[in-house]
Amino acid sequence: MAAEQYDIIIIGGGPVGMALALALHDTGISSFLLEARGLPEKIEDPRPLALSHGSHLILHRLGVWNNLTQNTPITTIHISNRGNFGQTILTSHDAGVPTLGFVVNYHDLFRSMHKKLTASKANYIAGAAVTRLETHESSGTVYFDYQGKEESVAAKLLVLADGGHLAKQLPDITYQTHDYQQWAVVANVKAEKKQTGIAYERFTIDGPVALLPHQEDFSLVWTVSPETAKEITALNDEAFLTRLHQHFGDRLGKFIAAGKRSAFPLTLKYATPITTQRIALIGNAAQTLHPVAGQGFNLGLRDAYELANEIITTKNTRNEVGTSTMLSKYRQSRQMDSSAGRIFTDSLVKLFSNESKMLRQACGLGLSTLDCMPPFKRFVARRMIFGARG
Numbered sequence: 001m002a003a004e005q006y007d008i009i010i011i012g013g014g015p016v017g018m019a020l021a022l023a024l025h026d027t028g029i030s031s032f033l034l035e036a037r038g039l040p041e042k043i044e045d046p047r048p049l050a051l052s053h054g055s056h057l058i059l060h061r062l063g064v065w066n067n068l069t070q071n072t073p074i075t076t077i078h079i080s081n082r083g084n085f086g087q088t089i090l091t092s093h094d095a096g097v098p099t100l101g102f103v104v105n106y107h108d109l110f111r112s113m114h115k116k117l118t119a120s121k122a123n124y125i126a127g128a129a130v131t132r133l134e135t136h137e138s139s140g141t142v143y144f145d146y147q148g149k150e151e152s153v154a155a156k157l158l159v160l161a162d163g164g165h166l167a168k169q170l171p172d173i174t175y176q177t178h179d180y181q182q183w184a185v186v187a188n189v190k191a192e193k194k195q196t197g198i199a200y201e202r203f204t205i206d207g208p209v210a211l212l213p214h215q216e217d218f219s220l221v222w223t224v225s226p227e228t229a230k231e232i233t234a235l236n237d238e239a240f241l242t243r244l245h246q247h248f249g250d251r252l253g254k255f256i257a258a259g260k261r262s263a264f265p266l267t268l269k270y271a272t273p274i275t276t277q278r279i280a281l282i283g284n285a286a287q288t289l290h291p292v293a294g295q296g297f298n299l300g301l302r303d304a305y306e307l308a309n310e311i312i313t314t315k316n317t318r319n320e321v322g323t324s325t326m327l328s329k330y331r332q333s334r335q336m337d338s339s340a341g342r343i344f345t346d347s348l349v350k351l352f353s354n355e356s357k358m359l360r361q362a363c364g365l366g367l368s369t370l371d372c373m374p375p376f377k378r379f380v381a382r383r384m385i386f387g388a389r390g
């Protein structure tokens with residue numbers, strides 16, 4: 001393949017990279033997407049994603065939603081604080097939207113987006129692992145391994161949607177990181193009570209545990225220390241379910257069945273700045289958050305959507321794509337939403353997982369106060385659904 005010139009090259013065909021490719025499709029902008037992994041049918045990643053109502057609207061506009069039949073609506077979020085008083089209930093009515101969001105699996109979302117991408121005949125190749133980037137004042141070049149050979153391709157703008165691996169090569173971009181010393185254990189679980197559209201987020205001293213409605217049952221995201229993650233993933237189903245019942249409490253009765261368990265290490269990681277010469281970062285490459293309150297993908301999808309808008313506006317006004325002026329507009333448009341998402345999730349984890357009894361009681365008081373203040377509840381709910389624009 002010769003070093004062909006595109007407007008945009010997207011590196012990383014995860015859900016955020018694919019969203020950008022779809023948003024640019026049929027706009028007169030030439031784009032090329034490179035994904036390191038092979039066939040999408042083989043991708044098994046059972047992590048549940050709570051998609052906000054705002055993300056649902058974006059996926060609908062991108063033509064992905066109709067393929068995503070495996071989705072379960074969330075109508076209520078129940079937030080509680082284990083071992084302390086205080087709880088808050090957020091409903092779709094509080095937020096003024098038909099549903100707060102939907103729960104889907106990462107691999108179902110991945111396959112639906114891939115199906116749409118293939119149907120729209122976008123320039124996309126799987127099994128292409130990018131190894132190196134070079135940028136100059138007026139363009140950037142990407143080098144990648146494909147079928148045992150090194151290939152290269154050039155564009156006005158390179159977009160990193162690779163989860164944050166390649167930006168480490170870029171001297172102008174630094175990552176701030178914080179290892180939470182927590183892992184998320186995920187599994188589908190069945191309880192004595194069936195799900196009724198309520199997503200439970202329960203804070204505990206070891207970290208939050210979420211039970212999200214998923215088909216008739218629940219998707220579990222259980223945050224624990226790295227040692228406990230190893231221990232509970234190795235338990236037999238009966239012992240695992242008893243341990244979960246002891247931890248979560250009796251709100252759903254006993255847990256009676258569990259699917260395959262997987263575990264993910266949890267780190268906060270964010271790039272500063274999120275652009276450099278002819279390069280923009282989106283999704284997990286720009287910020288990787290703790291899964292508490294399900295913000296990461298929702299935020300990444302808004303990165304992709306805002307960047308697409310910036311690119312389309314630039315092209316429509318006959319300006320050049322990928323210049324420092326365009327990148328500065330993208331950076332500014334994402335600043336508030338990204339910082340708010342990061343500070344919100346990081347504060348929730350640090351405040352509620354704190355060993356100080358006084359602080360945990362203060363958090364409980366905060367939850368009860370929030371529950372009694374409908375305008376503030378509406379603000380929080382809309383912020384979670386639509387980001388900074390909520």
Ligand SMILES: Cc1cc2nc3c(=O)[nH]c(=O)nc-3n(C[C@H](O)[C@H](O)[C@H](O)COP(=O)(O)OP(=O)(O)OC[C@H]3O[C@@H](n4cnc5c(N)ncnc54)[C@H](O)[C@@H]3O)c2cc1C
Pocket residue numbers: 011012013014015016017034035036037047048049050051106128129130131161162163165166184186221264282283284285291293294295296297298299300
């Ligand atoms: C347990 C858990 C639960 C979560 N729950 C939620 C939730 O409820 N709601 C929510 O909004 N978010 C949630 N998240 C966060 C969400 O999973 C991420 O924010 C989302 O997956 C980010 O998507 P992405 O496309 O940016 O990155 P990724 O999904 O990491 O995709 C990156 C892609 O880039 C490719 N790639 C990497 N390197 C290269 C290379 N060199 N060349 C080419 N391609 C490359 C990879 O193969 C991959 O396909 C959760 C995360 C975890 C761990």
